[in-house]
Amino acid sequence: MSYVTFQDVCKYYHMGSQTIAAADHITFSIGQGEFCIIVGPSGAGKTTVLNILGGMDSCDEGTVLLDDRIVSNMNEKALTAYRRHDVGFVFQFYNLVQNLTALENVELASEICSAPLPPEEVLHSVGLGERMDNFPAQLSGGEQQRVAIARALAKNPKILLCDEPTGALDYSTGKTILKLLQDCCRNMNKTVIVVTHNQALTPMADRVIHIHSGKVSRTEENNHPIPVEQIEW
Template sequence: MSYVTFQDVCKYYHMGSQTIAAADHVTFTIKQGEFCVVVGPSGAGKTTVLNILGGMDSCDEGTVLLDGRKVSGMNEKELTSYRRHDVGFVFQFYNLVQNLTALENVELASEICKEPLPPEQVLDSVGLSARMDNFPAQLSGGEQQRVAIARALAKNPKILLCDEPTGALDYSTGKTILRLLQDCCRNMNKTVIVVTHNQALTPMADRVIHIHNGSVASIEENQTPIPVEQIEW
């Protein structure tokens, strides 16, 4: 059963008399509970796809569905509600509120949604039970990204969208964060979608969607995903 569906999704940008297709008839499906990696070079259209699925942008053509609900065609009010309740976001930069503690940053997210998870419990699940009262400036980059992941999970979203989540981190810290995302997928049955330019991450995914020049170049299903610890790049 498809949980995420893109069907002939197009997104155009107009530059003078030129029309550029950032998404060109993109079609794919993702099942619930899958760890999906969307991979491709810079400028390929990966982030456009992520933004459309996350309700931060809208498509010009095609259909987008999440859990049977049509996202494409939502108005601004509906998209705001969708982003608030159904989607958890993790970005390359942590976007934490600097004058709030780790716990308060996570509480901020849990206060705006319907069925939040307990903030303390979520911070404990990402290994930060001892750092809840610390401010972002007192945390390492990896710890700040853990807070960002906890904030996204506290919303109890249907999908977790991660755009280059290890881009600002060193190699070993990046691996730790990817392991955490893989665990969230397996242990919490969350559908996790990671957008990256790093081809080396593909063996850890259940599904790999290769994006090139705004189109889906290929899709692979991996029957035996491997732990991120076994991946080198």
């Protein structure tokens, strides 16, 4: 059964007299608890899809559903609540509040949602039990990204949206972060959607959606995803 559905979704941008379709009749579905990778070259429309699903942008045509709720019909007030309660975001750059500790950054997210997870427990689960009182400047890039993931998970969201989450990290740290995301999917039954340009990551996903020039070029289901430790790029 589909948990996330895009049906003929279009998003247009106007530059002078020219109209550019960042999303051009995009259709796909993702099951609950799946680890999904949306892959494609830079400028293909991947982030546009993620922003529409996350309620940060709206589509001009088509239908977007999450757990049978029609996201594409929501007004601004409903979208604000949707972003607050249902969606966890992890970005390439960690977007942490620099003058708050790791714990306080996570608490900030847990205080704005309806059914949060305990911040201390979530930080332990991402391997930062000993670093809760450190400020972002005292943490490595990988540790800061772990705080960002903990912040997203503390909201207990329905979906976790990750936009190039390893883009600012070195190879081995990036692998560690991807393993953490894969483990969150498996151990917490979270629907995790990762946007990347790196084709080599696709074997770790349950579902791969290829986007090119604003269109879905193909979708693959993988019945035997492999651990990220076995992937090299």
